[in-house]
Amino acid sequence: MTRPLAVVTGATAGIGRVFCDRLAERGHDLLLVARDVARLEATAGELRARHGVAARVHAADLSDEAATGALAESLGTEAVDVLVNNAGFGTTGTLARTDPAAQQRMVRVHCLAPLRLVQAVLPGMVARRRGAIVNVASVASFVTVPGTVTYSAAKAFLRVLSEGLAAEVAGTGVRVQALCPGFTRTEFHQRMGAGGTGIPDWAWLSADDVVAASLRALDRGGPVVVVPDLRYRAMVSLFRHLPMRMLTWVETRVPMRRART
Numbered sequence: 684m685t686r687p688l689a690v691v692t693g694a695t696a697g698i699g700r701v702f703c704d705r706l707a708e709r710g711h712d713l714l715l716v717a718r719d720v721a722r723l724e725a726t727a728g729e730l731r732a733r734h735g736v737a738a739r740v741h742a743a744d745l746s747d748e749a750a751t752g753a754l755a756e757s758l759g760t761e762a763v764d765v766l767v768n769n770a771g772f773g774t775t776g777t778l779a780r781t782d783p784a785a786q787q788r789m790v791r792v793h794c795l796a797p798l799r800l801v802q803a804v805l806p807g808m809v810a811r812r813r814g815a816i817v818n819v820a821s822v823a824s825f826v827t828v829p830g831t832v833t834y835s836a837a838k839a840f841l842r843v844l845s846e847g848l849a850a851e852v853a854g855t856g857v858r859v860q861a862l863c864p865g866f867t868r869t870e871f872h873q874r875m876g877a878g879g880t881g882i883p884d885w886a887w888l889s890a891d892d893v894v895a896a897s898l899r900a901l902d903r904g905g906p907v908v909v910v911p912d913l914r915y916r917a918m919v920s921l922f923r924h925l926p927m928r929m930l931t932w933v934e935t936r937v938p939m940r941r942a943r944t
């Protein structure tokens with residue numbers, strides 16, 4: 684008997700890597716997407732050995748339109764049961780000073796690629812009346828932070844897209860989630876050259892806890908926007924209810940500014 688297929692982008696590290704383990708434990712076969720082929724193969728080997736599932740790899744740079752298109756085309760021919768749009772990265776520096784190419788890559792990886800992959804798998808999910816799409820956004824989607832504004836804007840796109848999509852597919856059997864973690868211990872901050880300095884210890888989440896919150900919400904049938912951890916939920920609730928002028932004041936003063944610029 685074939686097992687349902689889960690596709691995870693950014694599958695080789697951090698949050699994506701944990702999604703692979705948890706989905707394999709739940710009986711899914713896996714298709715892993717990232718750029719580093721050797722690391723993809725090693726991760727797939729670990730998953731096969733640990734969980735006895737079929738794990739395939741697809742190397743693609745999701746900032747590359749042609750590579751994303753080829754992946755989307757191949758996913759359109761498969762019965763994808765779960766899609767986790769997770770691949771991502773951060774940049775530091777204000778728009779006046781940073782490389783425009785990196786900002787455009789950010790929009791392609793965080794917005795255009797997930798949109799393309801969603802549209803590739805959605806018709807099949809709707810026809811089969813089952814499936815789940817998890818778009819990994821961020822707490823940053825609720826607040827713009829100087830030094831990382833494209834990231835906040837891209838994650839807001841992904842969150843709002845997910846909220847709208849969830850409404851569009853209501854009643855079809857397809858579940859949609861915008862997963863919005865706060866600071867999570869992964870390779871993310873080292874890769875962006877920030878190393879996580881300036882972020883207090885209490886603010887860090889584990890990738891295990893983030894993925895557990897996501898899967899719990901999927902099992903319960905909601906909510907669409909999942910913010911793991913009570914402290915971050917309180918923070919997001921505050922951001923959402925502050926008067927706009929006060930939010931702008933906060934945005935220019937929060938400690939994240941020091942961490943991210």
Ligand SMILES: NC(=O)c1ccc[n+]([C@@H]2O[C@H](COP(=O)([O-])OP(=O)(O)OC[C@H]3O[C@@H](n4cnc5c(N)ncnc54)[C@H](OP(=O)(O)O)[C@@H]3O)[C@@H](O)[C@H]2O)c1
Pocket residue numbers: 692693694695696697698699716717718719720722743744745746769770771772773792819820821822863864865866867868869870871872874
């Ligand atoms: N860590 C946090 O504090 C945090 C907080 C909120 C939201 N998030 C979001 O969570 C998601 C996962 O982040 P993480 O913290 O787990 O990061 P991570 O540990 O750095 O892992 C990133 C993964 O994405 C892949 N990737 C990066 N750029 C890619 C590209 N252009 N094309 C294809 N794959 C790419 C990487 O593999 P390759 O390098 O081999 O491609 C790796 O597998 C991201 O969307 C991030 O924005 C993270």
